Amino acid sequence: MGILRDIDETQAPLMEHLVELRTRLLRSVFVLAIAFGVCFYFADQILAFLARPLAEAFPPGQGRLVYTKLYEVFFVEMKVGLFGAFCVSFPYIANQLWAFVAPGLYAKEKKALLPFLIATPIFFIAGASLAYFVVMPTAFRFFLGFQGSAGGLPIEALPSAGEYLSLVMQFILAFGISFLLPVLLLLLERAGLVQRATLAKARAYVVVGVLALAAVATPPDPGSQLILAIPLYLLFEGSLLVMLILQKREKRASGDKTETSEVA
Incomplete structure (x- = not known):
């Protein structure tokens, strides 16, 4: 009976830690989802910010981005939303991780x-x-700088x-x-x-x-x-x-x- 009681006492803290871990993971996912929704709404502005170095590298009036698949821009904006959401929510996720680990230190x-x-x-x-x-x-x-021409044909970056x-x-x-x-x-x-x-x-x-x-x-x-x-x-x-x-x-x-x- 004493051995069973010891096992039950060791399992109880483990279950408490697992429940706390699940709670903090759910909070992190919830914050990440909210951040993704906000960043996806502003995906055009974020993409414009990320495209600024390329736009400034092009000669004036020549720079542009193209897409060859109908769904490409949609998935680009999805990636932009996820990338921005992770950057925005990372401090909160790190805080949740620290709050879970810190009591054991x-x-x-x-x-x-x-x-x-x-x-x-x-x-x-x-x-x-x-x-x-x-x-x-x-x-x-x-x-x-490698743009130019070859055999009378223009070589253009697209x-x-x-x-x-x-x-x-x-x-x-x-x-x-x-x-x-x-x-x-x-x-x-x-x-x-x-x-x-x-x-x-x-x-x-x-x-x-x-x-x-x-x-x-x-x-x-x-x-x-x-x-x-x-x-x-x-x-x-x-x-x-x-x-x-x-x-x-x-x-x-x-x-x-x-x-x-x-x-x-």
């Missing part, structure tokens, strides 16, 4: 994780902004709406996620999975990895790859600097505690 763990939670959207927005304001205009001007949206989302997500590298490295270092000395010795491999990531995440033009690779490497070096500062601060704090205990 100690106060010290919460204090350690909070800076990373704040830094994540900041770094993602920084990467997405670099892609939108710098990389995409540069890349589009580069690609449009990008489709669906392909352009996929390219823009690739740029924004690739740069936004890549800029989370410092957050990932600092988390791994705080968790004890990697050490600063090991990362510092692996600089040559990091350079190769950064160049490979830039080649995969961006279109095949050297300009876009360098614009992603250079900030990524600088972020890596910045992460090492932050690790060094934190290590010195911890050593200083531990030294102060030791002196205090000796005096006592």
Whole structure:
């Protein structure tokens, strides 16, 4: 009977956690659905905002987007609505995830994780902004420079709406996620999975990895790859600097505690 009672007591908290998880997931889906409805209503304005780098890269009066399938623009606006809804509702979804996980953490763990939670959207927005304001205009001007003529026939760029949206989302997500590298490295270092000395010795491999990531995440033009690779490497070096500062601060704090205990 005692064993059965223990099993029932362990199952009860598990069911409570599952019910709470279901509630928070339903809330997140509900907010995402509302955000999708709003973003889908303003899909034309959002698409116009996303198309601005291409419009500015074209010579005046020449830029346009085409579609070759009757349903293409509808699905483009659906994708725009989902993309915008996820960006708008992400803070709420992250808050629900934190509210579910936080009760199981100690106060010290919460204090350690909070800076990373704040830094994540900041770094993602920084990467997405670099892609939108710098990389995409540069890349589009580069690609449009190949317009001309061949054998008396004009060679004209006629990008489709669906392909352009996929390219823009690739740029924004690739740069936004890549800029989370410092957050990932600092988390791994705080968790004890990697050490600063090991990362510092692996600089040559990091350079190769950064160049490979830039080649995969961006279109095949050297300009876009360098614009992603250079900030990524600088972020890596910045992460090492932050690790060094934190290590010195911890050593200083531990030294102060030791002196205090000796005096006592």
